[in-house]
Amino acid sequence: MSRYRPPAPKSSPYITPEGAARLRAELDRLWREERPEVVRALADAAAEGDRSENAEYIYRKKQLGGIDRRIRFLRRRLSVLKVVDRTPAGTEQVFFGAWVTVEDETGAEARFRIVGPDEFDQAPEYISMDAPLARALLKRSPGDEVTLELAAGRKTWLLLEVTYEAPD
Structure with missing residues (x-):
């Protein structure tokens, strides 16, 4: 071995x-x-x-x-x-640094920020841009659905909101 x-x-x-x-x-x-x-x-x-x-x-x-x-x-x-210290030109789409709100099939909402792999552990609401969900959301707009194949089965999320301002 x-x-x-x-x-x-x-x-x-x-x-x-x-x-x-x-x-x-x-x-x-x-x-x-x-x-x-x-x-x-x-x-x-x-x-x-x-x-x-x-x-x-x-x-x-x-x-x-x-x-x-x-x-x-x-x-x-x-x-x-x-x-990356500036917001993208198209702020209605998901890019690096975006705060996104998604809803899963059960109606549960989640809000998180897409950040680099060196900082996703800094806050519980940060996810790495290399994570499967973040990759699926990149370049998507509110109203789009993303589906991922997970070990537990297929899961779908609806993108509700994209903002580049930190939540209060």
Whole structure:
């Protein structure tokens, strides 16, 4: 049995200004606050003696490695991201950054914002533009229906509203 895993599909390089600011703030916090603190704790643990049996030293090395991996990822990702800071010309259609309201077959309504894959976890009402529902909604107008094949069966949504202003 092989340990090979195919590479993950490339995610879209778009991000909102708020999402980009959050990623930059995380990078700054990791570099200026967390990393120096862990390096100091690692140096203190290393000064205690035998490193091979020093649990604090081993823990801090792993912690530092995790912080350094995240810093490298953020630097690489921020260099390729494209900040979308303007609304599209056709605001009656769904594009990146749109707040959409949909209704499913049972009449339940849902409101969410279509954002980049690097920021969909910032708020519960955000979904990634790479998600199947978001892809199905792109370039649609209010009144259009979208249908997706899901594991549980086919599901249909009616697009009720598209706006580019944040809800109150």
